[in-house]
Amino acid sequence: MNIKDYKIHNLSAAVSKLNLEPYVLQLEVDGLAIVPPAVTGVSTDAIDTAVALLLADSENITGSAFNLETGPDEELEWPAPAFGLHLGDLKAAGEVGEVTQFQLQSLASRHRVFRNLVINPVALALIEHTMGTQPMLSSSNAFVKWRGKFGYGNNLGLHSDQLHVPTPWGPTAFNANANWCLTEYTKEGGALAFVPGSHRESGRPPADAHERAVAVEAPRGSLVVFHGATWHGAYPRSSPGMRLTLSNYYRHPCIQPQEDVRNGFNPALADDSDNPGLLRQVLGLDHPAPYPTTDNTERVKFGMGWFPHVKGRPAHEISPLIV
Numbered sequence: 001m002n003i004k005d006y007k008i009h010n011l012s013a014a015v016s017k018l019n020l021e022p023y024v025l026q027l028e029v030d031g032l033a034i035v036p037p038a039v040t041g042v043s044t045d046a047i048d049t050a051v052a053l054l055l056a057d058s059e060n061i062t063g064s065a066f067n068l069e070t071g072p073d074e075e076l077e078w079p080a081p082a083f084g085l086h087l088g089d090l091k092a093a094g095e096v097g098e099v100t101q102f103q104l105q106s107l108a109s110r111h112r113v114f115r116n117l118v119i120n121p122v123a124l125a126l127i128e129h130t131m132g133t134q135p136m137l138s139s140s141n142a143f144v145k146w147r148g149k150f151g152y153g154n155n156l157g158l159h160s161d162q163l164h165v166p167t168p169w170g171p172t173a174f175n176a177n178a179n180w181c182l183t184e185y186t187k188e189g190g191a192l193a194f195v196p197g198s199h200r201e202s203g204r205p206p207a208d209a210h211e212r213a214v215a216v217e218a219p220r221g222s223l224v225v226f227h228g229a230t231w232h233g234a235y236p237r238s239s240p241g242m243r244l245t246l247s248n249y250y251r252h253p254c255i256q257p258q259e260d261v262r263n264g265f266n267p268a269l270a271d272d273s274d275n276p277g278l279l280r281q282v283l284g285l286d287h288p289a290p291y292p293t294t295d296n297t298e299r300v301k302f303g304m305g306w307f308p309h310v311k312g313r314p315a316h317e318i319s320p321l322i323v
Contacts, residue, residue: 031199031230037221071146100148157233187215190237
C-alpha cells in the first residue's frame with residue numbers, strides 16, 4: 001500500500017482538533033502509531049513522577065532497589081509455589097526462567113499521574129479511531145524490564161490482543177493499546193516488536209511472522225498506540241539498564257454484562273445446581289480477570305500477586321503493597 005495514496009475517512013472532531021491525522025494514517029496503514037512527546041501534552045515532570053512511583057513500588061514488592069541505569073540491585077527469583085503450581089512444574093512448561101521483567105497492575109488506583117494518562121486526549125482520540133466509539137479502560141499496567149533473554153524465544157512472543165475474538169476480524173478494534181514509553185525505546189533496549197500492516201490480515205500471527213517484525217524505537221515520553229489485531233511482541237533487552245512502559249489497555253464497549261454477576265452472585269450458591277463446575281464457568285467466577293481486589297481503594301495483592309523477590313529471601317517476609 002502506498003501511504004501517499006491512502007485516504008482517511010470518518011475522522012473524529014478530536015482527531016482534527018488535535019492535528020492527529022498523521023498518526024491516524026500510521027494506524028490505518030501499519031496498525032501502530034508513534035506519537036512524539038511534543039504532541040501528547042504530557043510534561044517531563046509527569047513522566048518523572050510515574051517512573052519514581054514505579055521504581056518505589058518495584059522495591060516494595062521485590063525487596064530490591066532498582067536503578068534505571070543498571071536494573072535491580074540484587075538477584076531476583078520467582079516465588080514457589082505460584083498460581084497453585086510448583087516452580088519445577090512451571091520451569092518444565094517453559095513458563096519460568098531467569099527474572100527479566102514483571103508487571104505492576106491496577107495503576108489507575110495508584111496515583112493521579114496514571115489516571116491522567118488514562119484520559120489523555122491524544123491517546124483517547126487515537127484509540128477511539130480504532131474502535132469507532134468511546135473506549136473503556138480494561139487495565140492500566142506497567143512492564144518493568146531489564147537485561148535478559150528469557151520469555152521471548154525466536155518468535156518474539158508475537159500475538160494479537162484480540163485473539164479471543166472470532167476470526168475473520170474487520171477494521172474495528174475490539175481492544176487497543178496505548179503504551180507510554182517511560183524510558184527510551186530501542187531494539188537493544190527491549191523495545192516492542194510488531195509486524196506492520198498485520199492488523200489487516202484478519203487473524204492470528206503464523207509461525208514465521210517474526211521474520212517481518214520491526215522494532216518500535218521512540219524517545220522517552222512517546223506514546224505508542226496500536227490496534228487490537230496488530231501482531232506484536234518484544235525484543236529481549238541486551239543492553240544494561242531498564243525499560244519502563246505504562247500500558248493502558250482499552251476495550252470496545254459493545255459487550256457489557258447487564259448484571260454485576262461477579263460481585264452480585266454468592267459463589268456458594270453455585271453448589272446448589274445440577275453442575276456446579278459448569279455454572280461457575282458460565283458465571284465467570286473463577287476467571288483470572290478482572291484482577292481481584294478487596295475494595296476500590298486497597299490493593300493487597302497488587303494485581304495477580306505473582307512477583308519476583310530477592311533470591312534466598314522468603315517472599316512472605318516482603319510485605320504486600322497496601323495503597
